[in-house]
Amino acid sequence: MTQGKAFKRGVTWAHIVTFILATAMAYVLAVLSSLIFPVLGAPGVSALYVASSVYVPLGIWMGGWGALAGYLSCLFLGLYPSGYTLYQSVIWAFADFIEAFIPALLFRILRIDPDFTVKRGAAARLFPVFVSTGFIILILGIIIQVLLGSLGEPFTSIYVASVYTGLGLAVIGIMLGLLVGDAKTWGVYIASIILTSVASGIWGAATLTLYNVPPPLPAELFWPIFTGWVIGDFIVLSVLSTGILTALTPIFKRTGLYVEGWWA
Amino acid sequence: MPTILEELAGVYVRHTSYSELDAVTRIIVPFFLSLDVFFVKDITTATLLAVTALVFLLWAGVPLRFLKNYLFLILSLSFFIVLSFVFFKEVPGNTLYSTTILRVNAERGVWEWKILITDTALLQTAFFILRILAMIFTATLFIATVSDRDIVWGLRRLKLPAWVSISASLFFRGISFFVSDFLIVREAMIARGVDFEKSSLARKFRIYLNALIPLLSLMVTRSLEISLALESRGIQPSTTFSASLHRGKLTIKDYLVLAFTVFLTIFLAWWFTWRF
Numbered sequence: 001m002t003q004g005k006a007f008k009r010g011v012t013w014a015h016i017v018t019f020i021l022a023t024a025m026a027y028v029l030a031v032l033s034s035l036i037f038p039v040l041g042a043p044g045v046s047a048l049y050v051a052s053s054v055y056v057p058l059g060i061w062m063g064g065w066g067a068l069a070g071y072l073s074c075l076f077l078g079l080y081p082s083g084y085t086l087y088q089s090v091i092w093a094f095a096d097f098i099e100a101f102i103p104a105l106l107f108r109i110l111r112i113d114p115d116f117t118v119k120r121g122a123a124a125r126l127f128p129v130f131v132s133t134g135f136i137i138l139i140l141g142i143i144i145q146v147l148l149g150s151l152g153e154p155f156t157s158i159y160v161a162s163v164y165t166g167l168g169l170a171v172i173g174i175m176l177g178l179l180v181g182d183a184k185t186w187g188v189y190i191a192s193i194i195l196t197s198v199a200s201g202i203w204g205a206a207t208l209t210l211y212n213v214p215p216p217l218p219a220e221l222f223w224p225i226f227t228g229w230v231i232g233d234f235i236v237l238s239v240l241s242t243g244i245l246t247a248l249t250p251i252f253k254r255t256g257l258y259v260e261g262w263w264a
Numbered sequence: 265m266p267t268i269l270e271e272l273a274g275v276y277v278r279h280t281s282y283s284e285l286d287a288v289t290r291i292i293v294p295f296f297l298s299l300d301v302f303f304v305k306d307i308t309t310a311t312l313l314a315v316t317a318l319v320f321l322l323w324a325g326v327p328l329r330f331l332k333n334y335l336f337l338i339l340s341l342s343f344f345i346v347l348s349f350v351f352f353k354e355v356p357g358n359t360l361y362s363t364t365i366l367r368v369n370a371e372r373g374v375w376e377w378k379i380l381i382t383d384t385a386l387l388q389t390a391f392f393i394l395r396i397l398a399m400i401f402t403a404t405l406f407i408a409t410v411s412d413r414d415i416v417w418g419l420r421r422l423k424l425p426a427w428v429s430i431s432a433s434l435f436f437r438g439i440s441f442f443v444s445d446f447l448i449v450r451e452a453m454i455a456r457g458v459d460f461e462k463s464s465l466a467r468k469f470r471i472y473l474n475a476l477i478p479l480l481s482l483m484v485t486r487s488l489e490i491s492l493a494l495e496s497r498g499i500q501p502s503t504t505f506s507a508s509l510h511r512g513k514l515t516i517k518d519y520l521v522l523a524f525t526v527f528l529t530i531f532l533a534w535w536f537t538w539r540f
Contacts (some may be wrong), residue, residue: 011501012491012495012501013427013490013491013494013495013501014487014488014491016427016430016431016491016501017434017487017490017491018483018484018487018491019431019440019496020431020434020435020438021434021438021441021483021486021487021490022436022480022483023435023438024434024435024436024438024439024441024442025438025442025479025480026441027435027439028439028442038340042344043341048469050472050476053473053476054476054480070413072435079403079406079407080268080269080272080273080403080404080407081334081402082335082403083396083399083400083404084399084403085297085298085301085399085402085403086294086295086298086406087298087299087301088298088301088399089301098459106504118471127380148370148375150368150372151370151372151373151375152370152372153370153371154368154370154371155370155375156371204401213301213302214301214302214304214395216395216396216399217348218345218348218349218353218388218392219346219349220348220349220352220353221344221352239469239473240473240476243473243477244473244476244478244480246483248477248480248481251481251484252484255484255488257484257487
């Protein structure tokens with residue numbers, strides 16, 4: 001009689017090939033996004049960066065492979081057509097690594113088996129609208145406070161109003177998100193969207209304007225790029241990635257491409 | 265051998281004496297020019313680097329009409345760099361033009377949003393634009409003169425495992441796979457009545473979302489087929505390939521070009537430390 005013995009599969013060609021084909025796909029989408037929906041003045045930055053809807057779900061499904069796919073696609077995007085030097089691109093590309101790494105990290109640290117089954121379709125359609133609108137208002141309010149808050153009124157009132165409105169909408173969005181299906185999966189996913197958009201926005205905008213060898217763009221462009229980056233990510237991750245995760249998570253699990261750890 | 269630029273954008277780079285240089289030289293030259301961007305701190309050195317990179321590009325046979333494609337990018341960038349120095353920053357210097365757009369009397373002071381053009385702001389703008397030109401020329405030189413085969417054989421020469429060199433090769437193939445898959449999915453959608461041309465932006469966004477799901481699904485199927493093909497040939501991710509048949513040899517021309525780029529880097533580094 002065979003004893004039931006759990007064995008751990010190592011890295012297979014299927015993981016490597018999927019990761020590299022996803023990188024190629026993300027690269028093409030990144031180029032198209034930055035050409036069709038550009039944040040003008042910042043080559044390679046897009047207000048609707050569709051590529052992230054490929055490597056962020058890949059991070060949730062395949063851990064480190066998704067983060068690597070994000071990194072490499074952004075590295076190539078930096079070189080062509082954005083025209084940054086190799087060193088600048090190597091540093092800048094960590095923005096997309098972070099973007100896929102944070103959701104992968106949250107799902108693995110909290111040991112959540114992603115179940116993106118949609119039980120309430122209306123909630124699934126509404127939560128991205130509330131979450132992204134709420135956080136966009138909140139971010140704009142915070143930017144106003146950081147830049148002009150020291151002058152007091154009327155900027156303080158604008159800040160307070162945007163914090164209340166933004167947080168209110170975002171909380172409604174989060175509650176709706178929890179109603180979509182498996183509360184743990186959707187809750188962590190929404191938290192990932194928020195954290196990863198802000199973190200990658202900070203890294204991406206800062207390495208383009210403040211810290212690089214040398215930063216390719218003037219420091220004054222930090223806030224416009226950061227705002228465009230974060231807003232674009234909120235929209236793409238909450239709308240596109242949600243659809244992709246819902247449709248393709250069962251396929252990744254069925255084909256054995258789903259990775260419980262980081263690499264295998 | 266098609267270069268990366270040809271693979272990515274279908275731009276044919278004609279054969280010149282630059283393409284006869286060894287792959288190592290063609291990879292190292294843009295690396296050094298990229299490093300030079302770090303040492304560029306004023307208009308003189310930015311111009312020198314931009315001109316050098318342009319000379320290399322022309323020598324490499326990159327068609328000028330390709331550089332024209334960058335025109336919109338460079339113009340939009342220049343426009344926003346000008347805006348950033350004129351709208352978002354008050355650069356001290358001799359004022360050439362000044363006007364206030366918005367004035368808000370706040371609780372603790374006055375906030376003014378003004379257009380201020382100074383001679384220093386114009387010089388800084390010119391410097392940024394020249395440096396961006398140098399960056400674009402350098403990045404183009406790399407992708408227009410190095411082929412994916414150069415990278416794959418380079419990785420093999422470094423005795424890196426098969427998964428690294430096969431991944432590098434597959435990445436470039438993957439781009440054309442994706443493009444052809446997209447055209448198939450697009451045609452299938454058009455055949456079912458989807459209108460890509462006359463749709464609003466919001467609807468286009470939804471259409472592309474619908475296209476992404478079959479594309480990712482096709483990618484999974486294809487990756488399983490490729491991995492099965494690799495496994496059935498007995499190639500493991502850790503296998504190392506021999507590269508002895510593809511070992512090139514540096515010529516005097518290679519040494520001269522390498523010496524020039526190293527000299528330029530040393531000169532710019534010296535200028536950087538001497539002037540700043």
